[in-house]
Amino acid sequence: xxxxxxISINDYSKEDYLKILDLAAKFExxxxxxxxxxxxxATLFFEPSTRTRLSFESAISKLGGKIIGFxxxxxxxxxxxxxxxxxxxTVANYSDLIVMRHPVEGSARYAxxxxxxxxxxxxxxxxxxxxxxxxxxxxxxxxxxTLENLNIFMVGDxxxxxxxxSLLIAMSHFNPTFNFISPEFLKIPDEYKLFLxxxxxxxxxxxxxTEYIDEAxxxxxxxxxxxxxxxxxxxxxxxxxxxxxxxxxxxxxxxxRILHPLPRVTEINEDVDSNPKAYYFQQAENGVYxxxxxxxxxxxxxx
Amino acid sequence: xxxxxxxxxVSAIKNGTAIDHIPxxxxxxxxxxxxxxxxxxxxxxxxNLDSQTQGKKAIIKISERYFEDAExxxxxxxxxxxxxxxxxxxxxxxxxxxxxxxxFDKIVKCVNPKCVTNVEAVSTKxxxxxxxxxxxxxxxxxxxxxxxxIEVV
Ligand SMILES: [Zn+2]
Numbered sequence: 001x002x003x004x005x006x007i008s009i010n011d012y013s014k015e016d017y018l019k020i021l022d023l024a025a026k027f028e029x030x031x032x033x034x035x036x037x038x039x040x041x042a043t044l045f046f047e048p049s050t051r052t053r054l055s056f057e058s059a060i061s062k063l064g065g066k067i068i069g070f071x072x073x074x075x076x077x078x079x080x081x082x083x084x085x086x087x088x089x090t091v092a093n094y095s096d097l098i099v100m101r102h103p104v105e106g107s108a109r110y111a112x113x114x115x116x117x118x119x120x121x122x123x124x125x126x127x128x129x130x131x132x133x134x135x136x137x138x139x140x141x142x143x144x145x146t147l148e149n150l151n152i153f154m155v156g157d158x159x160x161x162x163x164x165x166s167l168l169i170a171m172s173h174f175n176p177t178f179n180f181i182s183p184e185f186l187k188i189p190d191e192y193k194l195f196l197x198x199x200x201x202x203x204x205x206x207x208x209x210t211e212y213i214d215e216a217x218x219x220x221x222x223x224x225x226x227x228x229x230x231x232x233x234x235x236x237x238x239x240x241x242x243x244x245x246x247x248x249x250x251x252x253x254x255x256x257r258i259l260h261p262l263p264r265v266t267e268i269n270e271d272v273d274s275n276p277k278a279y280y281f282q283q284a285e286n287g288v289y290x291x292x293x294x295x296x297x298x299x300x301x302x303x
Numbered sequence: 304x305x306x307x308x309x310x311x312x313v314s315a316i317k318n319g320t321a322i323d324h325i326p327x328x329x330x331x332x333x334x335x336x337x338x339x340x341x342x343x344x345x346x347x348x349x350x351n352l353d354s355q356t357q358g359k360k361a362i363i364k365i366s367e368r369y370f371e372d373a374e375x376x377x378x379x380x381x382x383x384x385x386x387x388x389x390x391x392x393x394x395x396x397x398x399x400x401x402x403x404x405x406x407f408d409k410i411v412k413c414v415n416p417k418c419v420t421n422v423e424a425v426s427t428k429x430x431x432x433x434x435x436x437x438x439x440x441x442x443x444x445x446x447x448x449x450x451x452x453i454e455v456v
Contacts, residue, residue: 008445010445083424084419085423104422104423105417105418105443105444105445105446106413106419106420106425106441106442106445107419107422107443109419110419124444125417126417127444128445
């Protein structure tokens with residue numbers, strides 16, 4: 001993985017995932033390790049994403065690295081019409097690693113081609129967000145003690161949600177069972193069902209929460225966004241169907257954990273927050289360790 | 304139809320390549336993909352010729368020009384059944400069929416309007432993920448461009 005950009009979850013093998021997760025556990029045990037001393041990491045956010053940026057900057061700071069960059073395109077030379085290529089080629093002169101978020105799909109892959117330093121994709125439009133997937137994997141491993149043979153429920157917008165697509169691909173290495181819960185027109189796309197069929201992975205689709213949730217090891221919640229609905233009445237009808245409430249967790253398994261990539265709006269009722277099965281804030285914390293592990297392994301730094 | 308009358312429709316060449324069984328409506332795409340509009344060789348073509356197997360077809364003959372497989376296979380996008388005759392001294396010395404390559408560079412437009420190749424000055428690159436259905440995966444945005452919406456740039 002040394003000197004190799006991380007652009008897509010498809011860039012990493014099962015062994016690569018496991019190496020990163022192993023390293024993340026070491027950072028969690030000992031988060032402050034100044035191995036980035038003297039190194040500069042550029043965080044280029046061509047669109048704002050406060051949560052992801054702060055998580056990366058926290059990871060870099062704990063490693064003792066310096067941060068340069070911008071927090072949205074409006075405050076950068078991009079506003080003056082500079083091409084992505086020129087921005088990347090310039091910044092690559094100033095930094096040892098580039099972390100970038102960009103609304104255009106495929107922009108991170110392109111940046112990795114023109115950059116002389118490795119690039120970490122922190123989200124390229126609806127395409128990929130691989131560091132989110134690695135922190136999801138880390139959260140699952142940490143709470144379940146294994147990634148193998150788990151029953152994973154994915155809830156909400158399964159059509160446009162890139163986090164669920166990437167997690168599905170990553171988990172496919174570990175013999176999972178999937179249960180998909182979504183409105184009809186936000187169902188998991190056929191290409192992913194074909195993928196699961198080819199791999200011989202079991203999956204079930206439901207239009208609302210079912211009693212089967214009592215079999216879940218992981219419930220991965222996502223936001224059903226109002227903008228996805230052309231008919232506002234349709235949104236009003238379905239918006240309450242995909243809300244997780246504390247009383248729904250009564251008969252669920254002890255090892256069940258609720259994950260959510262955040263930010264949450266209404267899809268997880270606040271009465272779930274105090275339930276020990278709620279894990280989304282710890283999940284966000286895990287993001288820092290996962291990102292420390294990713295940065296350290298790309299820069300080839302030993303701990 | 305005898306061989307002679309067929310030859311008369313598109314005059315014979317001494318040395319070069321004849322590309323037959325091009326769907327008539329793909330003629331200009333083939334010219335475009337092979338860059339035939341940018342070379343100095345003598346080129347003759349006939350189109351809207353009757354074909355026993357595919358309706359109206361076109362033939363292109365290019366003098367003094369031979370193609371690498373990687374180059375000629377690009378036309379599988381628009382003329383998957385095309386056949387090549389390699390001609391030396393008025394004789395067909397070799398025949399080739401078109402094969403779908405594993406990758407397509409530069410010639411196909413990505414179907415995704417939000418793809419970097421449609422936003423910045425970036426040439427497209429695709430890997431062929433399904434040769435039967437002709438499904439191309441964009442190297443950049445990872446979306447699939449398939450048979451029905453392939454557009455040659
Ligand atoms: Zn694309």
